[in-house]
Amino acid sequence: MATRLNLADLRKVYKKQSLMEDSVAVNPLDQFKKWWGEVMKSGIDEPNAMSLSTCSAENRPSSRIVLLKEVNESGFVFFTNYDSRKGREMEQNNFVSILFFWKELERQVRVEGEVKKLPADKSDEYFATRPRESQLGAWSSPQSEVIDNRNILEQNETKYDNLFQNKIIERPPHWGGYLVVPNKIEFWQGRPGRLHDRLCYFLREKEWILQRLAP
Numbered sequence: 001m002a003t004r005l006n007l008a009d010l011r012k013v014y015k016k017q018s019l020m021e022d023s024v025a026v027n028p029l030d031q032f033k034k035w036w037g038e039v040m041k042s043g044i045d046e047p048n049a050m051s052l053s054t055c056s057a058e059n060r061p062s063s064r065i066v067l068l069k070e071v072n073e074s075g076f077v078f079f080t081n082y083d084s085r086k087g088r089e090m091e092q093n094n095f096v097s098i099l100f101f102w103k104e105l106e107r108q109v110r111v112e113g114e115v116k117k118l119p120a121d122k123s124d125e126y127f128a129t130r131p132r133e134s135q136l137g138a139w140s141s142p143q144s145e146v147i148d149n150r151n152i153l154e155q156n157e158t159k160y161d162n163l164f165q166n167k168i169i170e171r172p173p174h175w176g177g178y179l180v181v182p183n184k185i186e187f188w189q190g191r192p193g194r195l196h197d198r199l200c201y202f203l204r205e206k207e208w209i210l211q212r213l214a215p
C-alpha cells in the first residue's frame, strides 16, 4: 500500500530578511564572506557542508556533500580523494557547481565554476592539520570503490596505523584539495509570497556583473 507523505502541505513563509542591490559587495567572494560572518553568528550546525555537483564526460550529473575548508580571493577550497567518483569526473570535466542551504537564515548560495587541483604543498599543509584518525582514514579507504565488507576498512586502518607507528603520516598521493574558481555566484534570500530576492554575479571579461533574477 502506498504511504501518503503529505508533502504538498509542507509550506514555509520566508520573512526574515531582504537582499537589495545597494547592500551587497562589488565582489561576490566579499559578499560570501559577509554572509559567512552572519552564518557563524547564527550558530548553524555544519554551515560549511556544501553540495558539490560534478558531471561525467557522458553528461551524467552527480551530487554529494563535501566540507568547505577555505574561501580566498580565488575561490572555494575542499578536500577529497582524487580517485573517487567525483575526482575522476572532475578530471574529465572540470566544470562543477557547489550549493549552500542555510535554512535558519532562509538563504541559499549557488556557485558555478571551474575546478583545479590545489598545489601539492597546500594539500600537504592541510593534511598535516587533520587528526591522526582522519589521516589514517584517507589511507585506508579506496573511496567510491565497491568493497566486500566493512572489515576491509578496519584491516586497512590497522595496517596503516602500524606502518605509521611513531611516524608523521604523510599525505597519500590520491588525496588532496581542489579550488573552485567561480564564474557565477547567486545569493538567494527567501521573501514572503514566493517573491524571493535573487542577486546573481557573473564574470564578464574579469569584471563581476550583478543582475537580479526573478524568483
Ligand SMILES: Cc1cc2nc3c(=O)[nH]c(=O)nc-3n(C[C@H](O)[C@H](O)[C@H](O)COP(=O)(O)O)c2cc1C
Binding pocket: 046, 049, 062, 063, 064, 065, 066, 067, 068, 078, 079, 080, 081, 084, 085, 086, 087, 143, 144
Ligand atoms: C556532512 C558531510 C561532510 C562530508 N565531507 C566530505 C569531504 O569534505 N570530502 C569528501 O571526500 N567526502 C565528504 N563527505 C562524503 C561525500 O558526501 C561522499 O560520500 C564521498 O566523498 C564519496 O563521493 P563520490 O563517490 O561521489 O566521489 C561528506 C559527507 C557528509 C554527509
